[in-house]
Amino acid sequence: MVQSNDNEIIVGANVYNEGTFDGATSDINGYFHFKTSKSEEVNVLASYLGYEDFYRVIDNTKDSIFLQIILEESANELNTVVITAGAFEASDEKKAVLLKPLDIVTTAGATADLAGALNTLPGTQTVGEEGRLFVRGGDAYETQTFIDGLPVLKPYNSSVPNIPARNRFSPFLFKGTVFSTGGYSAEYGQALSSALLLNTQDLAPKSETSLSLMSVGLALGKTQRWDKSSLAVQADYSNLAPYMGLIDQDLKWYKAPESFGGQFIYRKQTSSTGILKVQGNLSRNILAMDYPSAEEVTITNRLDLSNTNAYINANYKEILGDKWTLFIGAGWNNNLDEIQQGFDLEERESSLQSKWKLLYTPNEDISIKVGGEYWHSNFNQQFLDKEGELYEIGFSNNYTALFNEVNWQISRNVVARIGNRISNTGIINEWTWAPRLSFAWKTGDKSQLSFAHGQFFQAPQNDFLRFERDLQSEQATHWIINWQRVTEGRTFRVEAYEKQYHNLITINPNENLALSNQGNGYARGIDLFFRDRTTIKNGDYWLSYSYLDAKRKYRDFPVKTAPNFVSRHNVSVVYKHWVNQLNTQFGLTYSYASPRWYDDPNTPTFNDRQTRAFQDLSFNASYLTRLFDQFTIVYVSVTNIAGFANSFGQRFSTNPNEDGLYTAIPIQPTAKRFAFIGVFISFESDK
Amino acid sequence: MKSIYYVGLFFFVAIFNLNAQQGKYQEAMKKSISELNEAKDIEALLTAANSFERISKVADKEWLPLYYQSFAQMQAAAGFMGSKQMDKCMQSVEKAQAVLKTALELAPNEAELYIMQAYVYQGYIWEDVQANGAKFTPMIFGVLERAIAMDADNPRAYLMKGQQTYFMPEFFGGGAKTALPLLEQAEEKYSKYTPASELHPNWGKDRAKALLAQARENN
Numbered sequence: 025m026v027q028s029n030d031n032e033i034i035v036g037a038n039v040y041n042e043g044t045f046d047g048a049t050s051d052i053n054g055y056f057h058f059k060t061s062k063s064e065e066v067n068v069l070a071s072y073l074g075y076e077d078f079y080r081v082i083d084n085t086k087d088s089i090f091l092q093i094i095l096e097e098s099a100n101e102l103n104t105v106v107i108t109a110g111a112f113e114a115s116d117e118k119k120a121v122l123l124k125p126l127d128i129v130t131t132a133g134a135t136a137d138l139a140g141a142l143n144t145l146p147g148t149q150t151v152g153e154e155g156r157l158f159v160r161g162g163d164a165y166e167t168q169t170f171i172d173g174l175p176v177l178k179p180y181n182s183s184v185p186n187i188p189a190r191n192r193f194s195p196f197l198f199k200g201t202v203f204s205t206g207g208y209s210a211e212y213g214q215a216l217s218s219a220l221l222l223n224t225q226d227l228a229p230k231s232e233t234s235l236s237l238m239s240v241g242l243a244l245g246k247t248q249r250w251d252k253s254s255l256a257v258q259a260d261y262s263n264l265a266p267y268m269g270l271i272d273q274d275l276k277w278y279k280a281p282e283s284f285g286g287q288f289i290y291r292k293q294t295s296s297t298g299i300l301k302v303q304g305n306l307s308r309n310i311l312a313m314d315y316p317s318a319e320e321v322t323i324t325n326r327l328d329l330s331n332t333n334a335y336i337n338a339n340y341k342e343i344l345g346d347k348w349t350l351f352i353g354a355g356w357n358n359n360l361d362e363i364q365q366g367f368d369l370e371e372r373e374s375s376l377q378s379k380w381k382l383l384y385t386p387n388e389d390i391s392i393k394v395g396g397e398y399w400h401s402n403f404n405q406q407f408l409d410k411e412g413e414l415y416e417i418g419f420s421n422n423y424t425a426l427f428n429e430v431n432w433q434i435s436r437n438v439v440a441r442i443g444n445r446i447s448n449t450g451i452i453n454e455w456t457w458a459p460r461l462s463f464a465w466k467t468g469d470k471s472q473l474s475f476a477h478g479q480f481f482q483a484p485q486n487d488f489l490r491f492e493r494d495l496q497s498e499q500a501t502h503w504i505i506n507w508q509r510v511t512e513g514r515t516f517r518v519e520a521y522e523k524q525y526h527n528l529i530t531i532n533p534n535e536n537l538a539l540s541n542q543g544n545g546y547a548r549g550i551d552l553f554f555r556d557r558t559t560i561k562n563g564d565y566w567l568s569y570s571y572l573d574a575k576r577k578y579r580d581f582p583v584k585t586a587p588n589f590v591s592r593h594n595v596s597v598v599y600k601h602w603v604n605q606l607n608t609q610f611g612l613t614y615s616y617a618s619p620r621w622y623d624d625p626n627t628p629t630f631n632d633r634q635t636r637a638f639q640d641l642s643f644n645a646s647y648l649t650r651l652f653d654q655f656t657i658v659y660v661s662v663t664n665i666a667g668f669a670n671s672f673g674q675r676f677s678t679n680p681n682e683d684g685l686y687t688a689i690p691i692q693p694t695a696k697r698f699a700f701i702g703v704f705i706s707f708e709s710d711k
Numbered sequence: 712m713k714s715i716y717y718v719g720l721f722f723f724v725a726i727f728n729l730n731a732q733q734g735k736y737q738e739a740m741k742k743s744i745s746e747l748n749e750a751k752d753i754e755a756l757l758t759a760a761n762s763f764e765r766i767s768k769v770a771d772k773e774w775l776p777l778y779y780q781s782f783a784q785m786q787a788a789a790g791f792m793g794s795k796q797m798d799k800c801m802q803s804v805e806k807a808q809a810v811l812k813t814a815l816e817l818a819p820n821e822a823e824l825y826i827m828q829a830y831v832y833q834g835y836i837w838e839d840v841q842a843n844g845a846k847f848t849p850m851i852f853g854v855l856e857r858a859i860a861m862d863a864d865n866p867r868a869y870l871m872k873g874q875q876t877y878f879m880p881e882f883f884g885g886g887a888k889t890a891l892p893l894l895e896q897a898e899e900k901y902s903k904y905t906p907a908s909e910l911h912p913n914w915g916k917d918r919a920k921a922l923l924a925q926a927r928e929n930n
Contacts, residue, residue, distance in 0.1 A: 036757035036787075040765045045739045047765045049758040071764075073806045230853035249853065296816065602841070607882055648882045655883055708884065 161547025545576025
């Protein structure tokens with residue numbers, strides 16, 4: 025009879041004489057019997073999905089033989105521990121993930137913006153006037169976005185200070201997202217706080233045409249699927265003028281934001297295990313508004329901003345033989361920002377990135393990864409000031425890195441990962457070594473404990489490299505520990521972390537604004553996450569809470585204190601509900617962030633003023649129907665339906681007025697609410 | 712989306728050539744196919760699946776044993792789902808997919824394998840209709856269209872297409888009305904079809920007839 029190593033009876037196991045048709049299936053009681061031809065020995069094989077094959081050579085001299093077979097459970101995703109410290113994964117591929125890609129799109133308040141949806145996860149601080157990701161007490165530049173492993177230069181569209189930016193990429197492009205809030209793999213670098221890893225979709229399943237009509241614009245796309253390849257092309261245009269004409273804005277727009285662009289996505293399956301991906305997008309956005317002048321904020325002038333951005337990424341992945349996987353990729357980014365407000369600023373940034381990676385899996389318990397990267401970037405800035413003086417500055421930088429990582433599944437219940445990253449930043453002539461370590465233990469049937477520690481470096485930002493080359497990279501040391509329990513439909517996760525920052529860039533006002541790396545800081549806190557998809561029928565909700573204590577001395581800070589993007593408490597409650605009779609999914613998101621500190625130059629103390637607490641209640645609904653006999657989604661969303669009066673502090677003039685006072689204007693959202701409606705139609709190409 | 716997306720056990724009729732056939736392979740296959748035909752419960756289906764697995768290990772260049780093994784596992788999966796044993800159901804679906812993958816490597820241009828792939832994709836939809844419906848439905852039609860491109864006379868492709876359409880929610884383009892022409896097409900193809908050999912798949916005629924009658928009633 026057949027049993028498992030847990031003493032359970034196995035029904036349906038295949039027990040047979042290897043190399044013949046003779047065999048039987050274990051019945052409801054685990055018993056089997058079969059006859060086979062006479063021979064001295066019989067090679068008995070028993071197999072059952074989810075268990076290791078059983079093999080034994082039996083003496084076939086007797087007329088009948090009784091055989092007790094015990095099958096060992098084999099390692100699989102659900103019973104094997106994985107490292108989860110510092111990472112939130114959203115993917116369709118794996119089962120033990122906390123989010124599905126569709127979750128990102130359907131979260132209210134996000135208006136299908138990737139950063140907006142990620143802001144409802146723990147570890148992020150809501151900084152409403154920015155629109156970018158601020159992770160665990162780190163500044164926005166400390167989070168780096170990677171698409172298929174290659175860094176993206178400008179993942180957000182260009183905006184002016186205090187007008188939120190939006191992520192450039194549609195969440196539908198990605199089959200998997202890993203949002204790492206710290207302690208991420210040695211494969212990635214140049215991000216002090218967090219890495220947002222986006223993995224693009226594989227071959228499109230079928231050909232189709234899609235049309236999107238929105239209150240802010242339209243998009244048209246066509247996907248063609250061939251036997252082993254697919255190509256998707258899309259063009260989009262958006263213009264906020266009609267919307268702003270209807271709804272009162274608190275700012276005056278000369279030209280409401282207008283953008284147009286196109287993208288293509290090509291996939292080719294080069295073999296049964298290989299895939300080539302080439303994708304790119306090109307976009308241009310323009311706006312002109314009445315914007316406060318920096319020197320005297322109560323006076324506004326017309327500001328014109330235009331941005332042109334081109335991005336292309338090609339990568340190839342193939343499995344070689346039994347144990348090797350190869351990845352090579354290259355990307356090219358070119359971004360041009362032009363801003364005029366009496367002055368004329370032109371900033372051009374371009375970069376070429378390349379990466380190769382080899383994965384060796386000698387057996388199912390060990391995998392070894394090695395790889396390297398080479399990035400070449402150019403930065404050029406031309407500034408024509410109000411008096412007509414032209415300043416030009418430019419530089420180029422070569423960044424090289426080598427990384428290795430060993431993932432060792434010590435047992436079903438313990439896994440360890442050790443990695444190293446060595447890199448060189450040409451322009452500051454600096455070598456860094458960043459070791460990283462993480463492990464996880466299974467503490468129970470459905471729960472596990474995970475730990476991560478490592479060093480993270482990031483070269484100084486372009487704004488500083490412009491003026492000074494004798495600088496070091498900024499550095500952060502992470503310590504993270506988490507415990508999570510995942511059951512059918514419910515997830516609970518708690519994570520505690522400590523980050524120590526060293527060598528942060530400082531500007532010394534007493535030394536003619538000299539730049540050096542004298543800054544330091546810390547960020548520590550606890551994040552909680554709870555998700556429940558079963559208690560309420562057709563309902564799905566998650567709660568996330570972050571507690572953060574962070575202080576730093578960097579840039580022009582005279583003392584070590586909490587920077588203005590840090591809030592002590594951040595809460596998000598997300599609820600989604602499907603109503604069958606209406607074919608509609610409704611969503612509601614509530615967010616709260618405790619007050620943040622900002623500086624008033626009129627007072628002697630630094631960062632001693634507080635904003636109001638931030639609150640938002642957003643709503644969305646997706647109605648599935650048919651229009652022109654084609655599958656259609658009607659999507660409606662409204663942010664801040666409760667009409668909270670949020671304020672993000674004050675913006676002060678850089679120069680004092682005649683009374684020696686620095687005047688100020690409040691920083692507020694551009695409008696109290698943002699309402700959006702869109703109709704997405706998918707046309708069947710061949711029917 | 713709680714609309715009924717799946718169907719219970721398939722019924723099919725195999726037509727045997729009763730002339731004696733030489734070769735152990737032919738004999739073993741015929742025996743196992745008849746085991747599969749006569750299977751009335753999950754245990755019998757798994758026994759048939761295992762018989763095909765043993766044959767496939769010996770006759771390792773043939774796609775047919777793997778095809779039937781996959782088919783038997785999918786039938787078992789449907790049975791498990793009927794008795795609400797979702798974890799065992801998904802185990803069978805995973806096994807069916809793994810076996811089908813091997814079969815496709817042996818015979819990448821065989822239409823029947825793409826039709827079976829559509830059935831396996833349906834299995835993944837059973838796991839979580841909300842999360843997987845939108846992903847796998849286009850894949851099901853994609854793979855059936857490839858099957859039709861390879862063999863326009865194969866009735867099972869039209870049956871699967873019609874069945875999938877019949878049980879899909881209306882806003883996805885499904886329902887009795889849109890399914891009707893597809894099912895009529897399936898019946899027509901069945902009436903003209905003869906399999907390449909007595910071992911080749913020949914199931915679904917009764918199912919097509921039954922579904923067509925249902926579709927006509929609900930129109």
